[in-house]
Amino acid sequence: MMESYTLESQFIVVTGCCGSVGSALIHKLLTDEKYASCHVVGLDNNEDGVFQIEEKWKGSTRGRFYVADVRDQKALRQRFADADVVLHCAALKHVYQCEKAPSEAVNTNVLGVEAVITAARDAGVRRVLFTSSDKAVNPTNVMGTSKLMGERLITAANASSHDGAIFASARFGNVLGSRGSVVEVFRRQIASGGPVTLSSPEMTRFVMSIDQAVDLLLESVGLARGGEVFITKMPVISIKDLAEVMIERMAMVCGYLPGDIKIHETGPRPGEKMYEELLTAEETRRTIELKDFFVVKPAFTAVYSRISYEYNAALKRSVERPYISSEEEKLSKQEIYTLLNDAGLLKTRES
Numbered sequence: 001m002m003e004s005y006t007l008e009s010q011f012i013v014v015t016g017c018c019g020s021v022g023s024a025l026i027h028k029l030l031t032d033e034k035y036a037s038c039h040v041v042g043l044d045n046n047e048d049g050v051f052q053i054e055e056k057w058k059g060s061t062r063g064r065f066y067v068a069d070v071r072d073q074k075a076l077r078q079r080f081a082d083a084d085v086v087l088h089c090a091a092l093k094h095v096y097q098c099e100k101a102p103s104e105a106v107n108t109n110v111l112g113v114e115a116v117i118t119a120a121r122d123a124g125v126r127r128v129l130f131t132s133s134d135k136a137v138n139p140t141n142v143m144g145t146s147k148l149m150g151e152r153l154i155t156a157a158n159a160s161s162h163d164g165a166i167f168a169s170a171r172f173g174n175v176l177g178s179r180g181s182v183v184e185v186f187r188r189q190i191a192s193g194g195p196v197t198l199s200s201p202e203m204t205r206f207v208m209s210i211d212q213a214v215d216l217l218l219e220s221v222g223l224a225r226g227g228e229v230f231i232t233k234m235p236v237i238s239i240k241d242l243a244e245v246m247i248e249r250m251a252m253v254c255g256y257l258p259g260d261i262k263i264h265e266t267g268p269r270p271g272e273k274m275y276e277e278l279l280t281a282e283e284t285r286r287t288i289e290l291k292d293f294f295v296v297k298p299a300f301t302a303v304y305s306r307i308s309y310e311y312n313a314a315l316k317r318s319v320e321r322p323y324i325s326s327e328e329e330k331l332s333k334q335e336i337y338t339l340l341n342d343a344g345l346l347k348t349r350e351s
Contacts, residue, residue, distance in 0.1 A: 004222035004312065005127065005166075009037040013083045013125075015070055015116065016090030017042025018049030020178035021131060024210045025087055025217065026053065030063050038062065043079055044090065045069040070112035076119035085221060086128045088116050091147070094180055095135070095271060098143035109146035110153070117157045117167065125165060129221050130154045132171040132229065134206060134276045141271035151229055158227035159303045168224035172232040173206030173276050173325075175213050177345045182239065186246045187345075191254045194261040196243050199268045204275050204325040206234040209343040216292060223293070226307050231278045231294040236328040237336055245336045249346050279323035289316040294323060 012029060016022040026042050029035045042065040044050050054065045068075040070090045080086060091109050092098055098105035113130060120128050132151050135144030151169045158167040176183050182205075189196045208216075213232070220230040243263055251258040268274065279287060279294050286297040290311055297309050321327070331339065340346050 005224070006222060007035060007038060007085065007218065010084040011039045011041075011082050012085045012087065013041045013043065013080060014087045014089060015043045015068075016088075017065060018044040018046045018053055019089055019093075020181075020210060021175060021213055021217070022087075022089040023053060024214045025089065026057070026063065028211075028214045028218070030057060030060050040064070041066065041079060041083070043068040043070075043076075070116055071107055073115040073119050076115055077122050080119050080123035080125055083120075083123060084126050086116065086120050086125050087217065087221070088113070088128060088130045091131070091150075093133070093143065095141050095143045096269070098146065099141060099271065102142045105142050105146045109143070110149045113150040113153045117153060120167075121157075121161075121165065124163075127165070127221055127224065128154070128157075128167045129217065129224065130167070130169040131217065132169045134171065134173045134278050136171060137277040137280055140273060155227045155229070155298050159298070159300070161226070166224050166226045168220065168227065169229045170217050170220045170232065171229050171278060172208065172213060172216070173234050173278060174208075175210050176207050176340070176343055177210055182242065183246070183340070183345050186243055187250070190247060190250050190256075190261055193254075193256055194247075195264040196247060196261060197266050198240060198243055198263050199266055199272060200274060201238075201240040201265065202274055203239040203268075204236055204330060205239060206276050206278060206325050206328075207237050207339070208232065208234045209339070209345075211343070220293065223290075223295075223311060225309050225311075227298040228309070229283075229296040231296065231323065233292055233294070234278070235335070235339070236325045236330050237339075238330050241330070241333050241336055245333050245340065246346070249337060249340075275324055275326035277322065277324050279319070281322045284319045284322060287319040288314055289319055290314055294319060 029040045040063045057063045092105050133147045136147035139145040154167045154169050216232045247261045283296045288295045
């Protein structure tokens with residue numbers, strides 16, 4: 001059985017290094033002794049963000065940061081030179097903004113993925129991992145559709161890879177505390193005295209901390225055989241329970257009584273789902289279950305006949321049902337509190 005690929009002594013490029021997940025990956029790679037022999041390059045089109053992250057890590061001899069856009073294949077080819085691994089995190093991720101500017105979403109989330117693939121091939125990169133989203137499953141909006149296309153492009157890239165290079169995707173749900181996340185929204189609303197806006201009390205979501213997301217992303221790089229989609233197993237929360245826990249724990253810190261902060265139901269926004277899907281019924285037929293992941297093999301198996309999808313410690317070679325937040329057991333309020341507290345998400349910005 002094939003052993004996991006190790007990131008030890010590898011040259012790793014992170015696109016979207018100024019985003020929530022990208023910057024957390026940079027932090028992990030530059031502080032964890034496990035990756036002490038790695039050389040790290042971060043790319044982002046946010047000039048101020050690159051300046052800030054460069055200032056933060058200016059004492060590091062292993063990290064370098066550059067302004068570059070994933071739409072610019074020439075710039076990518078230059079920065080991918082000598083790279084072993086590319087972690088592609090750059091994307092347009094806000095559903096509403098992508099609806100307002102669909103061509104921008106396509107240019108970044110679809111054509112940008114294609115540019116990353118081409119530049120990686122030209123530079124001889126050995127592994128490319130694309131960070132996808134639950135929104136790619138049965139998409140109802142432009143952002144989700146563009147992410148699904150990104151997954152398909154990555155899988156197709158592996159089908160035409162003849163030099164042993166591996167392309168794979170990692171699909172996960174909400175990262176708590178990331179910019180624009182519901183936790184950030186609720187925190188601002190509580191700090192201003194409310195109300196806390198809630199689409200529906202029936203809404204559920206898959207969630208994980210940024211640290212958990214980063215650990216599982218790096219693990220999936222090592223597990224990848226080529227063309228798969230790695231789906232991280234995640235706890236499920238009720239958004240109403242999340243709002244109530246945050247109000248209870250944060251109101252007094254912000255100068256209010258918990259009863260002063262009201263919850264206002266707004267109804268689902270256009271394109272917003274009541275629940276999240278990470279694994280479809282169709283995908284279950286070609287899914288392998290590991291301890292922390294579901295691994296979805298490519299649909300067109302004949303194209304990948306040369307690849308052995310064998311993983312150490314596989315729990316099951318098949319999965320019986322889809323992975324949907326409304327059908328999974330939800331965390332209790334105490335468990336939600338523990339999750340938020342452990343991730344440091346119950347502090348105000350001032351504290």
